[in-house]
Amino acid sequence: MILGHGIDIVEVARMRRAITRHGAAFLARVFAPDETAAAAHLKEPAAFYAARFAAKEAFAKALGTGFHGFGPKDVWVAGGKGAPPVLTFSEPLRSLIAAKGGGDFILSLTHEKKFAVASVIRTGKY
Helix, strand or coil: CEEEEEEEEEEHHHHHHHHHHHHHHHHHHHCCHHHHHHHCCCCCCHHHHHHHHHHHHHHHHHHCCCCCCCCHHHEEEEEECCEEEEEEECHHHHHHHHHCCCCEEEEEEEECCCEEEEEEEEECCC
């Protein structure tokens, strides 16, 4: 059963400006170390980061809480290189998800020159 759905869109140029303006401090505040490591080899990482930021926002919407009780670094995208993207959670966020009734989260990402979009569906039992 679908318990929640979240979708978010991020302008790639806006992410590029944030990275240019705030650099490593911005990346460290918003993205998990696994995400910054995965982007380190990319020539143009803005679309990569925009999609992952959209995933964090979409997750917060699907959970139904917004970013209350956790921050953007508590949820990150794993997978890639032939594997589907999956959401990964910090231990505190896992506890919050359990307290909110648990569930599984299905993630879809896409991006093109101007925009990145993420959709997260929360499934489980009522």
